[in-house]
Amino acid sequence: MAISYHLIFLFFLPFLLYTSQLVIVYSIDPTDGFVELPFNTSFYHIQKPHDLPVDQRYSFVDGVHKLWVYSTDNPLSRNSPTMPRTEIMIQGYIYSSGVWQFEGYGFVPNGTSGVCIMQVFGASLPHNTTLMLRVYNGSLAYFEQANVLVHNIYDRWFRVNVIHEVAASKLKVYIDGVFTFEAAGRGGNSHYFKCGVYSQAGDSYYMESRWKGIKVLKQM
Numbered sequence: 001m002a003i004s005y006h007l008i009f010l011f012f013l014p015f016l017l018y019t020s021q022l023v024i025v026y027s028i029d030p031t032d033g034f035v036e037l038p039f040n041t042s043f044y045h046i047q048k049p050h051d052l053p054v055d056q057r058y059s060f061v062d063g064v065h066k067l068w069v070y071s072t073d074n075p076l077s078r079n080s081p082t083m084p085r086t087e088i089m090i091q092g093y094i095y096s097s098g099v100w101q102f103e104g105y106g107f108v109p110n111g112t113s114g115v116c117i118m119q120v121f122g123a124s125l126p127h128n129t130t131l132m133l134r135v136y137n138g139s140l141a142y143f144e145q146a147n148v149l150v151h152n153i154y155d156r157w158f159r160v161n162v163i164h165e166v167a168a169s170k171l172k173v174y175i176d177g178v179f180t181f182e183a184a185g186r187g188g189n190s191h192y193f194k195c196g197v198y199s200q201a202g203d204s205y206y207m208e209s210r211w212k213g214i215k216v217l218k219q220m
């Protein structure tokens with residue numbers, strides 16, 4: 001009896017080792033090897049419709065940033081041709097080189113659609129933005145609606161890690177700690193991270209996203 005148990009164990013041993021290696025590879029944290037930089041109100045400000053006070057479109061309660069906007073709102077400045085937005089702009093870390101990472105936990109309520117919730121700003125013309133994470137009909141997408149990254153994004157907290165390798169012109173997106181997507185950069189020499197709600201074509205009347213645990217990290 002004892003011998004056959006040993007034989008069974010030996011038979012499965014290579015498989016067990018193989019599986020445990022996969023588990024180790026799978027569970028690498030996207031922030032490993034990065035250094036978290038200071039982050040407080042000196043490092044960001046809120047962009048919102050130019051004719052409204054910030055508390056009409058933004059709140060910060062118990063560590064949760066809540067940002068909302070209506071499709072009928074005005075843009076961030078009087079002469080801007082852009083769509084309405086309420087966004088946290090992290091102007092304290094504008095970069096042109098290096099390997100940078102944004103981390104945050106996002107929440108998008110059911111009904112919010114046709115909206116960008118996170119950006120790596122800065123690109124070369126004709127683009128302005130290197131990466132957009134958008135929400136359409138309950139899915140998270142890379143720019144256009146067709147490029148779905150994750151389904152069933154509504155009404156739950158999800159972890160977002162975006163790594164921007166400037167010299168390699170590469171972006172990596174992790175959702176809930178899982179590597180989800182890699183994209184090429186779009187040039188530009190001045191970048192920063194944003195999150196919130198920035199209206200896009202086909203927007204819903206009301207758009208909201210919430211964020212907590214925002215971190216900016218860098219490879220040193």
Ligand SMILES: *[C@@H]1O[C@H](CO)[C@@H](O)[C@H](O)[C@H]1NC(C)=O
Binds near residue numbers: 039040
């Ligand atoms: C924000 O952090 C910086 C760097 O650690 C620090 O110098 C500054 O005093 C802080 N500002 C506030 C408003 O906490």
Ligand SMILES: *[C@@H]1O[C@H](CO)[C@@H](O)[C@H](O)[C@H]1NC(C)=O
Binds near residue numbers: 138
């Ligand atoms: C979102 O709300 C609509 C309308 O109330 C409902 O039909 C739909 O099932 C909801 N979706 C999710 C993912 O909860």
Ligand SMILES: *[C@@H]1O[C@H](CO)[C@@H](O)[C@H](O)[C@H]1NC(C)=O
Binds near residue numbers: 114115202
């Ligand atoms: C998906 O979202 C887009 C933009 O928000 C909207 O125009 C479209 O009608 C939606 N499609 C479905 C199937 O709900």
Ligand SMILES: *[C@@H]1O[C@H](CO)[C@@H](O)[C@H](O)[C@H]1NC(C)=O
Binds near residue numbers: 080081082126128
């Ligand atoms: C880029 O930004 C400029 C200035 O805000 C704006 O006029 C232009 O429409 C934007 N282009 C795109 C592709 O969003």
